[in-house]
Amino acid sequence: MSELFDAVDALVASRSALPPPAERKRLRQGHGLTLDEVAAALRVRRATVSGWEAGRTEPRPPERDAYARMLKQLSELYPADVPVPAEDMAIPQEPAVGAGPGPSAVESTEDTVASQAPAAAPPAVEPARARAVPAAPAAEPGSTTPHPPAPARVSAGAPRPPAEVGPASRRPAASPARTAAPAGGADPRFENGPLAVVDAVEGQVLAYCVGGLVLDVPAKSLPALVEWALREARLGQPKLSGSGQDADPLLVLTEAALERYGLPVALTGEERLAGRIPEGHKVIKQLARANWQLTKRGFGPWGRVYRPAQGSERSCVQVCIPSWDALDTRHWADAAQLTPADLAWLLGLYASRVMTPRGSTAVTGLELMTALHPPTRASRPDAAGKRYSEHNPGSLGRDPVDCAPCEAPDGHPLLAGLPRFHQRTPAEVLMEEAYDWARPLTDTECLHSHLVGIDVNMAFAAGANGLTVGLGAPEHVRQPVFDAKLPGSWLVDLSHVDLSRVQVAKDTWAQLDASLLPSPFTPGGERPTGPAWYATPTVAYAVELGYDVHPVEAYVRRDNGRYLDAWYQRLRDAYLATMADLGVHADLPPQEFLAAMDGYRHRDPQLATLVSAIKATVKGGIGKLRERPRGEGWKPGQPWRALARPTWRPDIRAAVISRTRVNMHRKIVKHAAFTGQYPVAVLSDCAVYASDGPSPLDFLPYRDGKPLPGGFKLGINPGLVKHEGTQSVLWGEGVREQFDAPGLNLARYIKDGTVTNTDNGE
Numbered sequence: 001m002s003e004l005f006d007a008v009d010a011l012v013a014s015r016s017a018l019p020p021p022a023e024r025k026r027l028r029q030g031h032g033l034t035l036d037e038v039a040a041a042l043r044v045r046r047a048t049v050s051g052w053e054a055g056r057t058e059p060r061p062p063e064r065d066a067y068a069r070m071l072k073q074l075s076e077l078y079p080a081d082v083p084v085p086a087e088d089m090a091i092p093q094e095p096a097v098g099a100g101p102g103p104s105a106v107e108s109t110e111d112t113v114a115s116q117a118p119a120a121a122p123p124a125v126e127p128a129r130a131r132a133v134p135a136a137p138a139a140e141p142g143s144t145t146p147h148p149p150a151p152a153r154v155s156a157g158a159p160r161p162p163a164e165v166g167p168a169s170r171r172p173a174a175s176p177a178r179t180a181a182p183a184g185g186a187d188p189r190f191e192n193g194p195l196a197v198v199d200a201v202e203g204q205v206l207a208y209c210v211g212g213l214v215l216d217v218p219a220k221s222l223p224a225l226v227e228w229a230l231r232e233a234r235l236g237q238p239k240l241s242g243s244g245q246d247a248d249p250l251l252v253l254t255e256a257a258l259e260r261y262g263l264p265v266a267l268t269g270e271e272r273l274a275g276r277i278p279e280g281h282k283v284i285k286q287l288a289r290a291n292w293q294l295t296k297r298g299f300g301p302w303g304r305v306y307r308p309a310q311g312s313e314r315s316c317v318q319v320c321i322p323s324w325d326a327l328d329t330r331h332w333a334d335a336a337q338l339t340p341a342d343l344a345w346l347l348g349l350y351a352s353r354v355m356t357p358r359g360s361t362a363v364t365g366l367e368l369m370t371a372l373h374p375p376t377r378a379s380r381p382d383a384a385g386k387r388y389s390e391h392n393p394g395s396l397g398r399d400p401v402d403c404a405p406c407e408a409p410d411g412h413p414l415l416a417g418l419p420r421f422h423q424r425t426p427a428e429v430l431m432e433e434a435y436d437w438a439r440p441l442t443d444t445e446c447l448h449s450h451l452v453g454i455d456v457n458m459a460f461a462a463g464a465n466g467l468t469v470g471l472g473a474p475e476h477v478r479q480p481v482f483d484a485k486l487p488g489s490w491l492v493d494l495s496h497v498d499l500s501r502v503q504v505a506k507d508t509w510a511q512l513d514a515s516l517l518p519s520p521f522t523p524g525g526e527r528p529t530g531p532a533w534y535a536t537p538t539v540a541y542a543v544e545l546g547y548d549v550h551p552v553e554a555y556v557r558r559d560n561g562r563y564l565d566a567w568y569q570r571l572r573d574a575y576l577a578t579m580a581d582l583g584v585h586a587d588l589p590p591q592e593f594l595a596a597m598d599g600y601r602h603r604d605p606q607l608a609t610l611v612s613a614i615k616a617t618v619k620g621g622i623g624k625l626r627e628r629p630r631g632e633g634w635k636p637g638q639p640w641r642a643l644a645r646p647t648w649r650p651d652i653r654a655a656v657i658s659r660t661r662v663n664m665h666r667k668i669v670k671h672a673a674f675t676g677q678y679p680v681a682v683l684s685d686c687a688v689y690a691s692d693g694p695s696p697l698d699f700l701p702y703r704d705g706k707p708l709p710g711g712f713k714l715g716i717n718p719g720l721v722k723h724e725g726t727q728s729v730l731w732g733e734g735v736r737e738q739f740d741a742p743g744l745n746l747a748r749y750i751k752d753g754t755v756t757n758t759d760n761g762e
Contacts, residue, residue: 018064019071021055027074028053042066047576047586056585187238194237194351195250197340198225200260207233207251208340210348222261222283223290225251226305226317237356240368240570243377243392245314247356248304252320252347254340262286267301267324276300301326302359318358320347331361331616333609346606350613353574361613365571365621366647370396372566375646394471394561396646401473404555406430406489406533407650409628416637426532430489432654435661437518437525438681438745441733445680445690451732452691452699453724453750454712456664459685461571461618462719463660464564467537469652470557480554484540487655488556492549493531494521494542502669503546504710510673517672518682520665525682535651535658541665557651564656567621572718575614579716582607589705590697590714597722625653660685663719670711675701680732683747686724687712694726725751 019027028038035053039046042063051057052067059067196207198217205217215233219225229235235249255265262283264271271277276298277284284299295304301324306316320326322336322343329336335346350357358367373395378387391397407430408414418424456462470487482490499514518525520541521534531552542549576586582603584596601608627648629640642648668687672678677699681688691699700712707713712721727750735755736744749755 018068021053024071025053027071027078030078031074046573047580050580051585190234190236190238192234193348194235194247194356195252195344195347196233196235197252197254197344198257199254199340200256205257205260208344210344221286223286223292225261226292229317230315237351240355240371241374244371244374248316248318250318250320250356252322252343255323258323265323328360331613333612335609342606346610350610353577354571354614354617360620361616362620362624365617366624368570369567369621370647373563394563396471398646400644400646400648403650404474404489406555407654409626409650411636413637413639427491427530430533430535430654431523432535432658433523434657434684435518435525435664435682436523436745438743439516440742441680441690446729448690448692448729450691450694450726451688451729451746451750452694452696452726453686453688453747454696454721455724456685456719456721457716458572458575458615458618458718459660460622460656461568463656463663465568466562467564467655467659468560469563469655470560471563472557472559474555474557477554477556480551482539482549482551484536484543486556487536487560488554489533489535489651490539490551490554491531491533492539492551495528495530497542497545497547504670504673509546512672513678516678517668520662535654537655537659537662541662571614571618576716578607578610578614584716586716590702593714594695594723622653622656626650666710667712670708674708674711681745681747683745686747688747688750690729696723727753
């Protein structure tokens with residue numbers, strides 16, 4: 001009988017009304033739960049819980065029952081007439097998490113002596129004095145800012161003197177909703193967040209932190225400022241991995257702060273080329289007298305000031321100087337021109353969703369890999385109870401490994417024996433690069449009215465997802481049997497693969513017009529003519545198309561794993577959360593998705609800047625895996641600084657690009673086999689098709705709202721596509737004729753139709 005009662009109870013619960021969305025959010029915040037914690041407990045994505053709280057979606061069984069149970073228990077603890085704690089209301093956001101260990105992507109291992117030491121909590125000191133900034137006015141109706149406006153937060157933790165409310169004229173507060181950015185979270189060591197933007201106003205130095213908090217800064221010199229950041233400011237972020245390290249505090253210096261501390265507001269042309277101020281600068285001498293050290297890269301747009309580790313204590317501060325071009329306008333737009341409060345909000349949100357920036361977006365992308373997979377971990381205690389540092393399984397380890405000769409870029413020490421000016425052939429060098437292919441329009445395509453570009457979201461991140469890559473050194477094998485599960489580089493002849501007849505599913509072959517398709521085996525799309533080096537995903541795709549492969553030799557990596565999975569997941573979540581803040585949610589129907597994407601950048605330019613920075617973190621991080629020499633007096637055949645990093649891994653970069661290109665080609669083939677339509681141009685993650693209408697829906701084969709399986713699908717998730725741009729067919733033919741370039745890649749200019757340089761397709 002009890003089973004029947006249980007069944008009836010479950011049935012009633014499944015139809016019982018849930019609290020309204022706002023109440024769900026209030027209850028979660030009242031108990032101090034983050035979106036991530038709720039999502040983990042219910043085994044759903046963070047964005048799913050966010051959607052429930054925003055009223056965009058409703059939970060379905062079996063998650064609905066568990067969610068209802070949680071809300072019922074919380075409602076008993078926090079009745080509607082009992083307000084949630086003020087701090088939770090002020091900061092409706094999950095605790096921030098941050099960076100990990102490892103040298104900067106542009107520094108050698110010798111550059112970061114301090115950064116290799118285990119992290120430790122700062123000694124107990126008086127907390128920094130907080131200054132509350134008047135709250136910004138409520139956002140206007142219809143505002144798309146992601147968080148409701150909130151009062152400036154005075155950080156929690158140890159008791160502090162009463163906060164002084166400065167006059168409104170002293171420094172404007174952040175724009176609406178900016179004061180509600182994530183703060184440091186529950187860790188009292190970092191209660192003021194990951195970073196501070198330091199500004200000087202009327203002779204007083206203020207530090208703008210996330211959450212709208214402003215701290216008085218007593219430091220009279222740069223060495224004292226560094227000391228303050230470490231000992232009093234309570235800045236930083238907890239480690240991303242259990243075996244990693246906490247993030248160093250980040251200080252962002254405004255122009256006024258630079259003048260206050262004796263630093264130039266801008267670099268001279270010579271200093272810009274050197275990437276630093278001279279070693280004889282008075283501030284550098286001040287740091288030296290205070291026993292602070294700099295890395296070998298000196299004091300530049302992104303600086304690192306440290307003292308050698310003393311036991312387990314870590315003493316290191318990162319410095320960012322926007323007016324020295326630390327924030328590249330290609331990725332950060334006009335972030336350097338923001339007010340200190342808004343800049344703290346923007347960089348703080350990037351820190352909470354990605355990690356505390358350690359340099360350029362490319363550097364940060366590489367550092368994120370190491371932070372998620374630290375090279376070492378503590379061993380189990382031995383008989384005497386001591387622990388030692390040991391290799392962390394699944395990481396790239398502490399020491400760099402040599403690449404295979406075919407994976408080495410020109411000028412690498414492995415190629416020192418080659419004759420000068422020798423041009424390596426495809427049978428000598430691995431050339432896995434992104435697509436740059438175009439062809440003339442057919443007569444039939446010229447009768448269409450439009451050229452429509454579709455772009456793959458986060459294409460390189462999607463290429464990294466689930467990819468098995470090598471972790472250790474390569475093993476040279478003669479006459480190997482190809483194994484699609486074994487990462488490596490393979491010398492194999494794929495010229496026999498005929499794209500006019502390909503296998504599109506098991507035992508299902510399709511007839512295609514190969515002259516209208518790019519080859520999946522070369523970046524330029526031309527068909528290979530003989531043996532060449534390929535990464536595993538490329539060779540595996542030839543097998544998938546239904547053809548046998550017989551490698552001549554290979555460099556394989558037996559020690560391998562899905563090293564980039566956590567990296568992909570963190571950047572994916574950061575991207576999706578930010579796009580959701582801009583009103584573009586996952587799982588929208590095609591028409592609604594296109595409407596949501598239309599003009600999303602203008603809804604909140606700062607959030608749009610964050611999207612750009614996240615995407616650049618993906619591409620730049622992959623690029624840094626094969627960083628080339630940058631000046632340094634380097635000569636071909638000599639090692640360069642990046643080779644000393646365990647994260648200098650051209651084979652991993654090649655595998656990601658290979659898989660990204662193959663993913664694009666697979667969708668192109670599926671689309672051609674089903675519709676008879678072929679792209680007229682492909683550039684990296686963008687494909688252009690001739691169409692009778694201006695929308696992607698005018699040529700993408702949707703039925704009842706469902707896309708072609710394995711083909712292009714509209715959506716915001718990585719790997720799905722969005723509308724890149726539309727131009728007329730007459731425009732395409734006109735610009736090719738104007739520049740006398742039949743091979744002009746129209747995908748490069750489809751977004752706005754502006755042609756800034758010629759591209760003859762060579």
